[in-house]
Amino acid sequence: xxxxxxDPDSGIPPAEVPDLPPPHAHGFWSRWVFSQDAKYxxxxxxxxAIAIGLVALVLSWLIRMQLxxxxxxxxxxxxxxYQFITMHGMIMVVYLLTAIFLGGFGNYLIPLMVGAxxxxxxxxxxxxxxxxFAAVVVLAASFFAPGGPxxxxxxxxxxxxxxxxxxxxxxxxxVLMLVSLILFIIGFTMGGLNYAVTVLQARTRGMTLMRMPxxxxxxxxxxxxxxxxxxxxxxxxxxxxxxxxxxxSFFMPAxxxxxxxxxxxxxxxxVFQHLFWFFGHPEVYIVALPAFGxxxxxxxxxxxxxxxxxxxxxxxxxxxxxxxxxVWAHHMYVSGMHPYFGFFFATTTLIIAVPTAIKVYNWxxxxxxxxxxxxxxxxxxxxxxxxxxxxxxxxxxxxxxxxDVPLSxxxxxxxxxxxxMGVAPIMVIYGAIxxxxxxxxxxxxxxxxxxxxxxxxxxxxxAIFFPMHYVGLVGxxxxxxxxxxxxxxxxxxxxxxxxxxxxxxxxxAQLLFLFNIAWSxxxxxxxxxxxxxxxxxxxxxxDMPPRHGxxxxxxxxxxxxxxxxxxxxxxxxxxxxxxxxxxxAWRHEP
Amino acid sequence: MIVAASLVLIVLVSVMxxxxxxxxxxxxxxxxxxxxxxxxxxxxxxxxxxAAVVLFMAWCVFRYRHKPGRVAHYEPExxxxxxxxxxxxxxxxxAMLAPGLVVWKRxxxxxxxxxxxxxxxxxxxxxxxxxxEDGRLxxxxxxxxxxxxxxxxxxxxxxxxxxxxxxGGDLHLPLGQPVKVNLxxxxxxxxxxxxxxxxKMDMVPGMVTYFWFxxxxxxEFEVLCAELCGTGHGWMRxxxxxxxxxxxxxxLGEQLTFAGLPAGGVRLAGTxxxxxxx
Numbered sequence: 001x002x003x004x005x006x007d008p009d010s011g012i013p014p015a016e017v018p019d020l021p022p023p024h025a026h027g028f029w030s031r032w033v034f035s036q037d038a039k040y041x042x043x044x045x046x047x048x049a050i051a052i053g054l055v056a057l058v059l060s061w062l063i064r065m066q067l068x069x070x071x072x073x074x075x076x077x078x079x080x081x082y083q084f085i086t087m088h089g090m091i092m093v094v095y096l097l098t099a100i101f102l103g104g105f106g107n108y109l110i111p112l113m114v115g116a117x118x119x120x121x122x123x124x125x126x127x128x129x130x131x132x133f134a135a136v137v138v139l140a141a142s143f144f145a146p147g148g149p150x151x152x153x154x155x156x157x158x159x160x161x162x163x164x165x166x167x168x169x170x171x172x173x174x175v176l177m178l179v180s181l182i183l184f185i186i187g188f189t190m191g192g193l194n195y196a197v198t199v200l201q202a203r204t205r206g207m208t209l210m211r212m213p214x215x216x217x218x219x220x221x222x223x224x225x226x227x228x229x230x231x232x233x234x235x236x237x238x239x240x241x242x243x244x245x246x247x248x249s250f251f252m253p254a255x256x257x258x259x260x261x262x263x264x265x266x267x268x269x270x271v272f273q274h275l276f277w278f279f280g281h282p283e284v285y286i287v288a289l290p291a292f293g294x295x296x297x298x299x300x301x302x303x304x305x306x307x308x309x310x311x312x313x314x315x316x317x318x319x320x321x322x323x324x325x326x327v328w329a330h331h332m333y334v335s336g337m338h339p340y341f342g343f344f345f346a347t348t349t350l351i352i353a354v355p356t357a358i359k360v361y362n363w364x365x366x367x368x369x370x371x372x373x374x375x376x377x378x379x380x381x382x383x384x385x386x387x388x389x390x391x392x393x394x395x396x397x398x399x400x401x402x403x404d405v406p407l408s409x410x411x412x413x414x415x416x417x418x419x420x421m422g423v424a425p426i427m428v429i430y431g432a433i434x435x436x437x438x439x440x441x442x443x444x445x446x447x448x449x450x451x452x453x454x455x456x457x458x459x460x461x462x463a464i465f466f467p468m469h470y471v472g473l474v475g476x477x478x479x480x481x482x483x484x485x486x487x488x489x490x491x492x493x494x495x496x497x498x499x500x501x502x503x504x505x506x507x508x509a510q511l512l513f514l515f516n517i518a519w520s521x522x523x524x525x526x527x528x529x530x531x532x533x534x535x536x537x538x539x540x541x542x543d544m545p546p547r548h549g550x551x552x553x554x555x556x557x558x559x560x561x562x563x564x565x566x567x568x569x570x571x572x573x574x575x576x577x578x579x580x581x582x583x584x585a586w587r588h589e590p
Numbered sequence: 591m592i593v594a595a596s597l598v599l600i601v602l603v604s605v606m607x608x609x610x611x612x613x614x615x616x617x618x619x620x621x622x623x624x625x626x627x628x629x630x631x632x633x634x635x636x637x638x639x640x641a642a643v644v645l646f647m648a649w650c651v652f653r654y655r656h657k658p659g660r661v662a663h664y665e666p667e668x669x670x671x672x673x674x675x676x677x678x679x680x681x682x683x684x685a686m687l688a689p690g691l692v693v694w695k696r697x698x699x700x701x702x703x704x705x706x707x708x709x710x711x712x713x714x715x716x717x718x719x720x721x722x723e724d725g726r727l728x729x730x731x732x733x734x735x736x737x738x739x740x741x742x743x744x745x746x747x748x749x750x751x752x753x754x755x756x757x758g759g760d761l762h763l764p765l766g767q768p769v770k771v772n773l774x775x776x777x778x779x780x781x782x783x784x785x786x787x788x789x790k791m792d793m794v795p796g797m798v799t800y801f802w803f804x805x806x807x808x809x810e811f812e813v814l815c816a817e818l819c820g821t822g823h824g825w826m827r828x829x830x831x832x833x834x835x836x837x838x839x840x841x842l843g844e845q846l847t848f849a850g851l852p853a854g855g856v857r858l859a860g861t862x863x864x865x866x867x868x
Contacts, residue, residue: 157817159777159795160778160820163777165819169820254796256742257777259737267796309672312672351683354683364650368654372655373656374651374656393639400628400632400687401690402628406615406622408790409817485814487786565662566662
């Protein structure tokens, strides 16, 4: 323990570069459209992601209506059903979750939490959003193209993705899908480089890496992973586009379609799967790690307790990020790849459960002996732990190669990944919005509406996806618009109808959330500065909401980690990161 | 209070649902009971962890919820506790992984006594091929496919001549005889899936995949496709019938061989034209 000296900033190195003003807006276009303020870009990203997410929500209703009441809705043909599931999956995974965690929360929180005035490349940051916007427009356009959007499943496996037996396969659907993904990846790369360089280069004085909030650790690690993983999808998309438009055969062997010999030959469909999942598995953690980071901070603030085992939490994030690059083929146990891969990928996959379990323990241990305020962010965090734990544990079934054999491609898989990378991260997104809404707007979201939203979403989502595992256990395959088979008892239809009703209700509750945002923007209680009494840097800005440039005259200087809550002997139950004294009771730096 | 009670309720309802709900796997009809056992072990380990963590969380929320005057305990980390938890988790994971890998080894090791058969998938139907008297499947290639030769068998391969080709019919297999199922597709990905057998594997155009199993009870079992293969995916069905050996032999005697197909195949009479391939 070091004592307080006369000069509170002693021991903190001086700034290495001069403090430059960020590029201010000069007119309508540069302020409201091509803004270079990361906070505004964050809102553009989030707004676009939520808008296209609403499309995915409606699609999920249609999917569930078909599954719960097959044959009742005549406009849902098999073609339409496959288009719905494909677009629902792709929108949720890439265009909503990835975009909102990295483009939304990343943009808003990185500069504020590390004490920077903005992202290091504001112009590129602006371009990043507009590329993303273009990607969303191209994606949405496929709904109106001849033949409609692709119905190849969100995994887009060739050969069927580009053949006539699949909706959009030989028309516009698959082309627009691939072009949209290519645009998204270009846009993301611009944003991602920005996030990573800002974290590495633009932290304020005293903000060492091991003083960063876990939110930043999660977003930073996810960004680095995305920069390494998305190129695999990029090349896969370009190659499939060539197969589709130029007649190359990267992924296409010689084949006979409906009795007709096609001119393809020599390619391998399995290579596409390797490329797809080399991206696709890290993608799961690209969504999960920011959620891990954010939820750690929400729990610490609202339990008035430092996150338990901070260093372990940081290393767990980094180790999970690294390991997630060598587990991809656990999506391919029954793909026909060499069976010996099963030994390797099952082992790596189950090893990744260990650092993940440590994170769950540490969240729960942070609650232990805390001062738990059951605010909306805390409730959503609790909901996250339950759903993530549930979904993570069922991952141990699917990761364990031989147990996966009967379960793969069944509704068990659908239930698992919705619980673990659908419901759980979305719980965190909601918790985070309830938490940071006052920072963004200066107003609180309505607590009453928030409570209804939380309970319906949490209990409802659990009621959707927990029983769905058992539909899969019966043996019902995924991607079936209806299931009639001798081995499926009639009671499964009843269960499916129940799940559908739950899904419709949960979906409706999300509209209440949107109404809450609109209502609170105008009528919400004014929050004042730092309403949650949080220690991390983003709440210590001179203005609320922070202005362009974030910090007023001088950049803050950081003296401690982000978790000095309930420090014995301190005058309040939190000490802000830029508060020079008293000396920290606990220092992990040597 | 309500929050803690809800968390407890979630655990209770989940456990009750697992124990009393009617939704469970179909009765097994193959030797892969090992897989079911591993699955049940996994259920117990993960179920215990789920209940323990959520109940502990419920207790924390109940015991340490905010009241005026409460101050949180200050404890940044505890190496001892973290090491213990890591070790216990690693042990639990190993307890699931080890039997899993042992069973996987069995799953991919085909016994020498296994009969080889072939399943061929196309949008959206199943065809089958049995090796005939010589016990060997002849070679094949999608480039050979024609209306006369729907599975693309090599007409110059002497092992192919006596192969039994079943197009549009059901597959019969003898009870108790290990069988290696070779899987081929002529167009897109498919997956030969019979829930009662537990085993499944994708069929990939351009290559031959496989799995093996031993049928353990007679009966009729529905075949489904488990890998999205286009708009007919949900309706791509067939049947496998597991027969007592005598019934199987009787059925086998009625089947057509490849050599008999173009000449004696009634279904194809008069339709053989445009045969570009050999």
